[in-house]
Amino acid sequence: MWYTLRTSQDVDVDFVSSAVELLQSTSRTLVLAIGGLVFLWYLVSTVFWPIEMGNEVLLTTSVALVVCALALWMLPRHYVLAHAMWHIGLAAAITLAIYLFRRPEIGFLYALLPLLATIVVSWPAGLLAEGTVILLAWSLTRGQFLIPVSSV
Numbered sequence: 001m002w003y004t005l006r007t008s009q010d011v012d013v014d015f016v017s018s019a020v021e022l023l024q025s026t027s028r029t030l031v032l033a034i035g036g037l038v039f040l041w042y043l044v045s046t047v048f049w050p051i052e053m054g055n056e057v058l059l060t061t062s063v064a065l066v067v068c069a070l071a072l073w074m075l076p077r078h079y080v081l082a083h084a085m086w087h088i089g090l091a092a093a094i095t096l097a098i099y100l101f102r103r104p105e106i107g108f109l110y111a112l113l114p115l116l117a118t119i120v121v122s123w124p125a126g127l128l129a130e131g132t133v134i135l136l137a138w139s140l141t142r143g144q145f146l147i148p149v150s151s152v
């Protein structure tokens with residue numbers, strides 16, 4: 001929708017302001033929901049598995065929550081930049097979780113990033129996020145950035 005508003009020539013000013021307000025509200029709700037789920041996971045994991053999870057879950061949760069807070073702060077000022085930073089931060093938190101927990105299954109969370117990018121920005125952003133996810137998954141199986149993840 002953001003892409004359509006930016007490329008269309010003849011649009012009503014009231015419609016554009018209403019659509020931008022709706023986009024920002026939806027984005028704020030989505031960032032808060034993701035941040036809330038991350039915080040809920042932190043609470044559940046530290047209550048049920050305090051020894052197994054330990055500092056790893058604190059570090060991963062801290063990265064994700066700081067990125068969510070920064071995205072909420074930047075959202076009214078720089079919509080696209082806020083979402084780019086949010087998606088990069090979430091990808092970094094997922095990659096950090098894969099590395100710290102040594103669980104490649106966490107990589108399935110990468111699949112949500114293109115969906116989020118398509119919903120809140122545009123289909124070109126979704127394609128860019130999809131390409132990034134493919135590159136990240138491929139490089140993790142090759143051991144380019146971190147430990148090699150089993151390809152089985």
